[in-house]
Amino acid sequence: MSQNLKKLVIIGASGFGREVLWTISDHNNVEYRYNVLGYIDDDPTLINQKIHDLPVLGNVEWLTKNLDTNVKCVLAIGNCKIRKHIAQIIQKSGFSFETIIHPSVKYSKSVKIGSGTIIQAGCVITVDVTIGENVHMNLNTTVGHDSIIENFVTLNPGVHVNGNTTIGEGTYVGSGTVMKQDLDIGEWATIGAGTVLVTDVPSKTLFLGTPGKILKQ
Helix, strand or coil: CHHHCEEEEEECCCHHHHHHHHHHHHHHHHCCCEEEEEEECCCHHHCCCEECCEEEEECCHHHHHCCCCCCEEEECCCCHHHHHHHHHHHHHCCCCECCEECCCCEECCCCEECCCCEECCCCEECCCCEECCCCEECCCCEECCCCEECCCCEECCCCEECCCCEECCCCEECCCCEECCCCEECCCCEECCCCEECCCECCCCEEEECCEEEEEC
16 A cells, blocks of 8 residues: 555645645545655754654755655745745756645635645635645635636735735735735735735735735835
């Protein structure tokens, strides 16, 4: 049976990495599919230590020395720019990403989810939603109909995205943000926690408030 399991490494041994391990464990409790080999982390003080009974195998170079490209990567890095940078390194090394979805997540058959995306417990995604690659959807986030979430976006816990909304690549949306429908949020923007969005957000801006306003460009 173990030969049929997918071998995984979790990139990032911090808090979110441990949360992702919990999601994988819950998935294995429902359907035993994954064999997690350990963590990859650039912090030299963590190498060869154990976190939640899993070893920290090494830094990203461990992958290049490990010729088994059947090992799938789970990219648990919260910072969107660093996540994209590491993803490019991993892909150049010939490795690919596993999509991780907690078994409690509710989503329709018309939802499209890209590789490497992580969707945590309690999320709800309705119909005709497109989610890109290496997106992070944290606890209890909802996404309404016909929305587009592009690559490397982070939606923190309790974010509510209403229908027909587009969120550009690399945008970081803080916890508890609420959006009205039909919004266009540009690339690499930052939405502060608790923001109420009622207008479009230009690329590379910091938005915060109730209602949200540009604080920095």
